[in-house]
Amino acid sequence: MKDGTTQFSGSEYVSIPANKETAFHLVLTGMNLLQTGGQAEINYECKPLQATPAVIGRNILTVLPKSRIRFDLGGSYSLNADGSYVLKPEVAVSTMTRHYSRLSGGLDFRLAYMGKVAEEGDTEGTDNPFKSGGSTVEGRYAFLYHPLGESWNNPAFSIVFGGGVRTVPNGESEEIQFVDARAKAFLGLRWNIFAFLEENFANEPSDCNGYLELLYSRDRFWRDSAGGEDKDLENRAVANAQVQIPGVGTRNTCFVFRGTIDSSTIYGKPSEARFSILYSISSNAFANLLAK
Known part of the structure; x- marks a missing residue:
């Protein structure tokens, strides 16, 4: 815990059970849970098995209290x-x-x-x-x-x-x-x-x-x-x-x-x-x- 931010990092392999054209690796490069702002920030890298460029993205999720x-x-x-x-x-x-x-x-x-x-x-x-x-x-x-x-x-x-x-x-x-x-x-x-x-x-x-x-x-x-x-x-x-x-x-x-x-x-x-x-x-x- 530092400055109200909890940081997680790691990687995970995900494979969609279809054919080689749709299978990919999903690497979770980092996630920051910004508690003071009620947001979760996810940085990810998607690496298809085929020789195509990797997709790098960033999503911001809003946390809504129930x-x-x-x-x-x-x-x-x-x-x-x-x-x-x-x-x-x-x-x-x-x-x-x-x-x-x-x-x-x-x-x-x-x-x-x-x-x-x-x-x-x-x-x-x-x-x-x-x-x-x-x-x-x-x-x-x-x-x-x-x-x-x-x-x-x-x-x-x-x-x-x-x-x-x-x-x-x-x-x-x-x-x-x-x-x-x-x-x-x-x-x-x-x-x-x-x-x-x-x-x-x-x-x-x-x-x-x-x-x-x-x-x-x-x-x-x-x-x-x-x-x-x-x-x-x-x-x-x-x-x-x-x-x-x-x-x-x-x-x-x-x-x-x-x-x-x-x-x-x-x-x-x-x-x-x-x-x-x-x-x-x-x-x-x-x-x-x-x-x-």
């Missing part, structure tokens, strides 16, 4: 209805698995703070938890359908659909209101920005990975956010974005910027905006510790 698990911890700024922001901790666990070449799926389980999104001047719903804000727990599972997906690539665009639940803000209470968890379903588009390996931090902006989601959501979480039950408030326009912060991290850790905007389709009704800086740890970091 599954990942990440743990995030950091702080988030949550918007209040009066335009101010409040800084609170945020904790999350997320997974993503490439089930098939055109289908992926991932779980996101997140504890975060929601600001006071309802106006204090509302006369309805004096016990409305959306006036006081508080911590919420949200879990969702999203399927990503890749229309142009192939087994050897990470597609840039995906169709996103799925569902989840979220607890109402706990206000001044220290207990999460698990008994009042409300369901949602969503559909939209996702633009994927992939580095070669999500497990590694990005040295340059061009190496960063991340995504941008634009969703329509039918979310019961918001039905009484303005005081009094109103099913029209369940119609939401949602934008989720996350991207690595380049130049900071280790092999299995990195910092990410994450933003969420959840807006009612009715102008002037309660909406949420949250922006976070999170320290993200790959599950590989724990696997490496256990292996020592």
Whole structure:
């Protein structure tokens, strides 16, 4: 191991069982596994048995992770209805698995703070938890359908659909209101920005990975956010974005910027905006510790 590169060299004889015109020697002159870039470089020399010139080539293979698990911890700024922001901790666990070449799926389980999104001047719903804000727990599972997906690539665009639940803000209470968890379903588009390996931090902006989601959501979480039950408030326009912060991290850790905007389709009704800086740890970091 040297400078993040593992080098292998050797030779191998390969013969295709046909006739002399098709038999050849394949000499593997070298292979470099560039772990920090997620690429395997293979240099080869093909020597036909007939008196014809040898073919020398070089292939670059991209390593695509099939599954990942990440743990995030950091702080988030949550918007209040009066335009101010409040800084609170945020904790999350997320997974993503490439089930098939055109289908992926991932779980996101997140504890975060929601600001006071309802106006204090509302006369309805004096016990409305959306006036006081508080911590919420949200879990969702999203399927990503890749229309142009192939087994050897990470597609840039995906169709996103799925569902989840979220607890109402706990206000001044220290207990999460698990008994009042409300369901949602969503559909939209996702633009994927992939580095070669999500497990590694990005040295340059061009190496960063991340995504941008634009969703329509039918979310019961918001039905009484303005005081009094109103099913029209369940119609939401949602934008989720996350991207690595380049130049900071280790092999299995990195910092990410994450933003969420959840807006009612009715102008002037309660909406949420949250922006976070999170320290993200790959599950590989724990696997490496256990292996020592």
